[in-house]
Amino acid sequence: MHTCKLIKYYVKVYIEEHSPLLNYGKSHAFPFAFDSRWEFSSNPEEADIVPLLHFHGQEQYDQLKYFQNIFPQDKKTVLLSVFHDAEDNDPTRFKWFQETYPNITILSTAYNKPWPNVLFYDFLWNRTKGLYGLGYLNKDCAVKSTWLHHFNINMFQRNSGIKHITHNLLIPNRAYYGKFEVLGVRLEKRSELHTIKLKNTLMSNPDKGVIFETDNWNPNYIKEIKKGGVYAPIANQYYNQTFASAYVESVVDTGDNLVKTITEKTWEPLLKGHFIIPFATPGIIDELERRGFKFPDFIDYSYTRETNNDIRWHGFVEQLRKISSLELAKVNTLYEDNVHIIKHNQRLFQTLNYDSLYEKLQ
Numbered sequence: 001m002h003t004c005k006l007i008k009y010y011v012k013v014y015i016e017e018h019s020p021l022l023n024y025g026k027s028h029a030f031p032f033a034f035d036s037r038w039e040f041s042s043n044p045e046e047a048d049i050v051p052l053l054h055f056h057g058q059e060q061y062d063q064l065k066y067f068q069n070i071f072p073q074d075k076k077t078v079l080l081s082v083f084h085d086a087e088d089n090d091p092t093r094f095k096w097f098q099e100t101y102p103n104i105t106i107l108s109t110a111y112n113k114p115w116p117n118v119l120f121y122d123f124l125w126n127r128t129k130g131l132y133g134l135g136y137l138n139k140d141c142a143v144k145s146t147w148l149h150h151f152n153i154n155m156f157q158r159n160s161g162i163k164h165i166t167h168n169l170l171i172p173n174r175a176y177y178g179k180f181e182v183l184g185v186r187l188e189k190r191s192e193l194h195t196i197k198l199k200n201t202l203m204s205n206p207d208k209g210v211i212f213e214t215d216n217w218n219p220n221y222i223k224e225i226k227k228g229g230v231y232a233p234i235a236n237q238y239y240n241q242t243f244a245s246a247y248v249e250s251v252v253d254t255g256d257n258l259v260k261t262i263t264e265k266t267w268e269p270l271l272k273g274h275f276i277i278p279f280a281t282p283g284i285i286d287e288l289e290r291r292g293f294k295f296p297d298f299i300d301y302s303y304t305r306e307t308n309n310d311i312r313w314h315g316f317v318e319q320l321r322k323i324s325s326l327e328l329a330k331v332n333t334l335y336e337d338n339v340h341i342i343k344h345n346q347r348l349f350q351t352l353n354y355d356s357l358y359e360k361l362q
Contacts (some may be wrong), residue, residue: 029163031080031107033138034126035358036327047362052079052097066101077101078361080123081108094118104117105361111287112260122355128267132234163240163273168324168331170242170274171203172234193248193279196317198324202242243331244299245269246320249280255311262287270345275299275338277323282307292352293345296338299323 030037050071069167079097093115094106107121108114130137169178171193239245250263253330260281269276275296278284285301295301300322303315326334 029124031121031123031357034130034136034354035356036136036138037358040136048076050075052077066354073101074103075101077104077218078357079104079106080121081106081118107260107360108126108259108358109263110259110262111262112258114258114260119360121357121360124261124263125267125352126354126357128264128271129349129354132349135354146323163335165198165332165335167202168243168326168328169198169201169203169277169320170234170245170269171198171201172238172247173247193246196318196320196349200326200328201324202238228235233264235271236272239272242274243335244275244277244323246277246316246323247279249278249284251281252279253281255291258286260279260287269351271309272340272348273341273346277316277319278304279313280304283314292348294341296334296341298334298338 048065052067079094081094096108097104098117105235106115107116107123108118109121109123111122112119113120129135143287247265247269249265251259260283262280262284266276266278266280266284270293277299282305285295285304289295299319302317303312303319306312306315
């Protein structure tokens, strides 16, 4: 079978040369780590494919100029649009990429496919499967190109151990802020979530920049986490002592923002053996059910279909208050009666395939 070659280490070299890509470049090559049919090269001339990353504002023009000086414009190019947070339905969003690189393929993490001529690529699903060892992951590429080397390996254990429920809810206010302050509604709702009075809940303080204390992060990464906008998985101990995860997804607004994505905020609690209570764009539970995931009757997910942000938010909070008010004895009974749903959902991470980038680009 033919194997294409792509740039493997150019991202690292660019960072060392203080390029305009900065640390964001670590995400460029990682999508290619999920298939053994890729080969890697540090030679731009022999590479068949050049991976790019979607930027905004001045960053995109700096990136464009930088790449134009290194790669011919007729090179086959793949653009991974991972900045799903601020994207909208602007049909010209990728125009300058398309005009510059005639052989470009644009990939988006938006499952509702809001742009014409842009392919849906479920990079965030792949990332969860890969990091947790549920399929092929080219560790050499992954470790050198993304955050994997920032964590101790036990952070990515699939089995979260013996369940000993002491709290009803886990609310990990992840530290995604910093340059992402334009997200508006998500930040507003995350701050509001922290002020809600809930019983028997483990909730982190987003103002401290990080979720719960853990020894699973390497020391230098703590500084990066506190700056916000970085990936930080939650330690198993917090999943093992809680019943359900409540969280604000990366994209929640339904105004002009038509992007709908499912990120690690959803995938990880499902994989770790939790029931979930998400605040996201409308239809997230319907989309998950379409993919085969199952959900319990004791959570009323009808709020997730509401198109009005405020109505959907109030429905979300109502479920939080309901679940957090349950007695621990009732919570443990509900867990035992519905653990088959958790096990079913965990099995899907093994049985559902990667979204193959290799096949998309053939």
